[in-house]
Amino acid sequence: MVGAIGRQPAFRSLGHAHGRHSYREKLDQPMSHPNPPPPPTWRKPAGMFMILGIIAVLAWIIGSQSDVIGGWPIWMQAIVYLFLGTIWIAPLRPLLLWMETGKWRE
Template structure:
């Protein structure tokens, strides 16, 4: 008979870290919106697209840690 694995505390902790990262990033970019509003529309779009993608970069090691307990 297969024994179910013990639940890991890393998954809920990682979920809260991800939510915190999203909130921090949204606050940071939102606080820059006054300065970004002065830029031409296409530049604004490029900045928002870039910053909308960049926050994903730290997720790969975080998700790996959530699954395995190792950062690398």
């Protein structure tokens, strides 16, 4: 025989009562920012195009040398392509700094 041992009575509350104001009403109110974000500058899109330009130029240079690199042993090709595939990251730090602050150095 199965009994009601361990079951809670049906009339017991399962949590706190619903608040006076619903969550949706709080979302409908405009949020106030103590420090509004600054307006976007022209440096961000310009920096983005500069990054894409750097990648395109390096890809063209590396691609134009593929005949020479293709004749090397596979292990040497792997090292060269890993190095050349990550070299485009080097100019990103000053470029991203310029995009954010307008200065090339900290």
